[in-house]
Amino acid sequence: MHNKSVAELSRELESGKISSVELTREFLDRIKAEDSQYNSFITVTEEQAMADAKAADEKRAAGKAEVWTGVPFAHKDIFCTNGATTTAGSKMLANFVPPYDATVTANFRAAGAVCLGKTNMDEFAMGSSNESSFFGPVTNPWGLSNGEKRVPGGSSGGSAAAIAARLTPAATATDTGGSIRQPAALCGITGLKPTYGRVSRFGMIAFASSLDQGGTMARTAEDNALMLNVMAGFDPKDSTSADRAVPDYTATLNEPLKGLRVGLPKEYFSDQLSPAMEQQVRNAVKEYEKLGATVKEVSLPHAKLAIAAYYVIAPAEASANLSRFDGVRYGYRCDDPRDLSDLYTRTRAEGFGGEVKRRILVGTYALSAGYFDAYYLKAQKVRRLIQQDFINAFKDVDVLMSPVSPSPAFVQGEKTNDPVTMYLEDIFTIAVNLAGVPAMSVPAGFVDGLPVGLQVIGNYFEEARLLNVAHQFQQVTDWHQKLPQ
Ligand code: GLN
Secondary structure: OOOOOHHHHHHHHHHOOOOHHHHHHHHHHHHHHHHHHHOOEEEEOHHHHHHHHHHHHHHHHOOOOOOOOOOEEEEEOOEOEOOEOOOOOOHHHOOOOOOOOOHHHHHHHHHOOEEEEEEOOOHHHOOOOOOOOOOOOOOOOOOHHHOOOEOOOOOOHHHHHHHHOOOOOEEEEEOOOOOOHHHHHHHOOEEEEOOOOOEOOOOEOOOOOOOOOEEEEEOOHHHHHHHHHHHEOOOOOOOOOOOOOOOOOOOOOOOOOOOOEEEEEHHHOOOOOOHHHHHHHHHHHHHHHHOOOEEEEEOOOOHHHHHHHHHHHHHHHHHHHHHHOOOOOOOOOOOOOOOHHHHHHHHHHHHOOHHHHHHHHHHHHHHOOOOOHHHHHHHHHHHHHHHHHHHHHOOOOOEEEEEOOOOOOOEOOOOOOOHHHHHHHHOOOHHHHHHOOOEEEEEEEEEOOEEEEEEEEEOOOOHHHHHHHHHHHHHHOOHHHOOOO
């Protein structure tokens, strides 16, 4: 059963071929047997999962089952789960048991889905390789059979690796600068970052609030649609949540793509991209031409400024968001503080890892008197220009297509000593977050035996179109079905 999609598992449960208790047991056993190789879970909530599975079977027996009833999945450890530890990959929150559910968590509970546990991630979602987690790095299932320890990407690397390793059919994730799309690409699975405001941020531990967006990861576009059906919607508890109707994202998956207008941003086919990677992306675009799409070159003239703007704005917001971790109310507290100042200083010095401290320093600097105008204000102006680039591009085309990452999964440790090289992993994904538009990563081939993703970017609130575009590709290709050895 563990090779099946969410849609297939839902049908198996409906037909009575298997119970949720049996299915949940199968995934829990796989996690127990296999996850020591990957470290994709921080917490496995076995007892709760088995209880939820039992409840789901009873609901089904009573004739009240829906699509997700009894289907297992996992949460990125950034979504608060009432009663289950939620760490954000940090020592600071290693002992934090939230007294409430994130809205996304509550939605999956209401849908009757069975949460297997909480997946590993870069500390506070800062990173592109899942090496900054307090709970140790995650290893990508791809490459492992050759004895290579490659990164799964980040920050949602635990979710992506767990899906690729068939330890869960689906997992939630978040994307502030690429954290859904890049790990999805590096692990050969399908991921969607929705429009900013489409999925509630309530109870999702904040990194950079104007950029953070919860989203979906699974093997197929159809499963991403099933997830988004549960996750999307207005939430009065999130002040930037979008108050607009949510379509059934599965309803339009089968629309033909004839006449689809595809734009290729020329700035995303640059020197940063190896010829082998570029070839895979161009092959995927050719597949779309066969499906009836027309393709033209477009320009995002300010895209080259995205990394620079992001690494001012995101750290600035992070420095403010992370000021709440002071050892007073919850989370890590240093031993024997001498006085209040010692409590704050040592708690934060001991509780945060290196990358998080770097972001706090950069962000505080960018916001400080005398530098605010030169850095933060300037970056906000650049952000507006980047947004305008996308608005202009979507006057002529329906979707944009590009690579997700400049290279496939790299070897652990390769980029840890050079933060700027690590930041450049997101060169093709970050502008999307600054603009707030939705985008997907879809498996589109291999380079050196490692998966490559195609990025499909849509106009605001056009998630249904993206899912349709990805689903049609998956009807004529089988990259998303390939298994790591
Ligand atoms: N890699 C980027 C960063 O480190 C993006 C992370 C994310 O999307 N959460 O900030």
